[in-house]
Every structure is written in C-alpha cells, then in structure tokens.
Amino acid sequence: MAKSPPRSEQGPLHQLETIADLFETPPLARIYAHVLQHGAVTVSDLVEALDVPQGTAYDYVQKLETAALIEKVSDQRPYEYDAEPLSLTLSTDGETRTVTPALIAAVARRDDDDDVDVFVDRHGLDGLATALDYAFEYVDGSVNHRITARELDISPLEAEIILQALEPVAETYDTSE
Amino acid sequence: MTTIYVADTGVFVRCGGPDNEKFRRLRRALQQADASLRIPQRVYEELGGDPAAEAYPSGNIPYPDGFEEGWIVVADELDYTNALVSTVMDDTRRFVANETGRDEDRIEKADTALVGLAAQLLDTGEADSVVLLTTDKPAGKAAETILGDHGFAGQIGYRYASEEYLETITAAEFQVDDS
Numbered sequence: 482m483a484k485s486p487p488r489s490e491q492g493p494l495h496q497l498e499t500i501a502d503l504f505e506t507p508p509l510a511r512i513y514a515h516v517l518q519h520g521a522v523t524v525s526d527l528v529e530a531l532d533v534p535q536g537t538a539y540d541y542v543q544k545l546e547t548a549a550l551i552e553k554v555s556d557q558r559p560y561e562y563d564a565e566p567l568s569l570t571l572s573t574d575g576e577t578r579t580v581t582p583a584l585i586a587a588v589a590r591r592d593d594d595d596d597v598d599v600f601v602d603r604h605g606l607d608g609l610a611t612a613l614d615y616a617f618e619y620v621d622g623s624v625n626h627r628i629t630a631r632e633l634d635i636s637p638l639e640a641e642i643i644l645q646a647l648e649p650v651a652e653t654y655d656t657s658e
Numbered sequence: 659m660t661t662i663y664v665a666d667t668g669v670f671v672r673c674g675g676p677d678n679e680k681f682r683r684l685r686r687a688l689q690q691a692d693a694s695l696r697i698p699q700r701v702y703e704e705l706g707g708d709p710a711a712e713a714y715p716s717g718n719i720p721y722p723d724g725f726e727e728g729w730i731v732v733a734d735e736l737d738y739t740n741a742l743v744s745t746v747m748d749d750t751r752r753f754v755a756n757e758t759g760r761d762e763d764r765i766e767k768a769d770t771a772l773v774g775l776a777a778q779l780l781d782t783g784e785a786d787s788v789v790l791l792t793t794d795k796p797a798g799k800a801a802e803t804i805l806g807d808h809g810f811a812g813q814i815g816y817r818y819a820s821e822e823y824l825e826t827i828t829a830a831e832f833q834v835d836d837s
Contacts, residue, residue, distance in 0.1 A: 595715045603713070622795035623758050626668065627769045636708035641671045641793065642716045648821075 499548035500569065503585055504606055508533060510589035512541045513550060513564065517582050518653065520563035521554045578610055583654035587613050587647055596646040616647035620655060661834055662785035665695040666772055667704045668793025669819045674716035680824045681720060688729040690829035695724070695791070696733045700771035736774045746777040746804055753800040773801045780810050787813040
C-alpha cells in the first residue's frame, strides 16, 4: 500500500492558505523571510532582529510551523526554527506566477518601505511580482528604469522608485552569482 | 582640467524620502567642492513628469531647491547637428539594446541623452572629462565603451549611484578643476 505521510498535520491546502496570509500580512511575511534567510533562529532572535512584540512573534512562528512552512530543528528550548525555500507555481487563464522566497521578501518590505507599500496599493501583488522580475534585471545591469517604464506602462520616475526599493531584495536573492 | 558631473534621475530618487538626509549630504558635498550637477533635459522631464509619483515617499524630492541654490543645472539642449553627438547616441541605442536583449526599436533615442550630453560636453571642449552619476548601468557602460572608442578613453567615467555611494559622498568626489 502506498504510503504518503503528510508534510504537516494540516496538509497542502492549509499551507496554501498560510501562503495567502503571507501576502496579506507583511509582518508575517517578514518573519518567514527572516527565517528563510537567517535560519536556524529562535523566537528571541526574531524579536531582536525584527523589532516585533514577543507575543506576535510566537503567534506567527506557530502559524508558520503549523502550516509546515518552517520547522523546529532543535529538541531543546529555546527552540530553533528553519525553513525550506518554497516554490509554488500558480496558473490561471494563461498566466503563470511562481511564488518564491524573493517574492515573499518583497511583500515583507511593505512593512519597512513605504515605496513598496504604495506600489502594491497602486498595482497589486501581481504588479509587485512583475516589478521584482525587473529588479533582478536592474541589478544585473540588463535593464534600466526607462525600458521598465515603457514595458510596465508606468512613468520613468515611478519605475526608478520601485526598482530602487526592490534592489536590496534582488541583491539578496540573486541566483546568478 | 575641467570635469563636469552629469546626473541621472536615479541619483535624485535615491536622495528622496521623508528626511532627505542623502539629499542634504549631496548638497553639502557639491557646495563645499564648489561644483554642480548637470542634468539633461530628459532627466528634468522625468523628475517632474508624473504627479502620481508624489504618493511615494521617494517621489518627494526637493530637487527644485538645487536649481535655486545653483548646484543642479539643466544642461543645454542636445545638438543633434553635431555629428559626434548624433553618432554616439545611435551607437548607444544599439549598445543598450544589445546589453538588455531588446530590439533596437524598443530603445528611444531620448534614453541615450545622458551619453549624448557627455559627448557634447567633451566634443565642444566645455569639459576635459565627464563623470556620469547614474543607476542606468547599460547607459553607464555604453558611455565608457563608446566614448572610449571615439578617442575619449580616460576622459569619461561612470559611478553607480548606489545607496552606499550617496550615503558616504563628500566634496572629495567632486574635483572640478585640477589646473
């Protein structure tokens, strides 16, 4: 008989729900992005690094752990948590979008960079995901704000603002190096 | 030896934001060096061309103060009848298209204004050397390569206007006159 142990108690659809929460809750995305980048970390590490209230940090860590987006990697207190990079591809009517750690990190930046927040208000999460693709090219030197503006149908000024705002994310998650 | 500093839109976006700390630092550096930044007409249009950008903290850039105080100057119109300017801008279009994997007709001639201005300043002898401050890496690279090919190697340079560059900039960056 085939054995297929679930990755978590709750299963993949619950994980999808939590990923949707990440998009809507930048502080949750920040915690997840931090664990991804700096794991293994304790809740105290998160509180210190991200300047979030301890109660919030505990709640969010538990939420991420329940959805199996992060896992406990130590047996003793204080527990340490780590995460496997996620890659989730969604397809709707001819459009495909992959949810990557970089995209989660871009969403997380809404919390500490108002430029990113304004951009998402104006162009949505799909707009942010597209801008992030351009930010990777911008860091590589294979696009500039003028071409970006034309291809995204925004002004050169707005293009430069969002490219600069996403530059740190693109630098951190650059896979070409 | 007269050096002219040409700045792109990205420099001012990098200096935007609520406290404008980098903007003040840039002003101090230029004023102490008794230098100014030249901006192409194209950059002037980009900076003022989108009222919607005011919704962004980084869209709030007090660059008009720089005009009043004299450390930002809008450059003369590009002289397309100048053969070098025209050739360099065409070459730059091709270079940028190649560098970015785009068709050449997707790159507008106005996109190459920064490099065109550098060519004009060098060709007319107004500058002995030109330094471009930009976040447009393809254009920066084009300037060094193409103007180098036209006999201006060593007289053209580009600085990537990174966060760190503008956070640490001082008057020492601007050596206007070595004579």
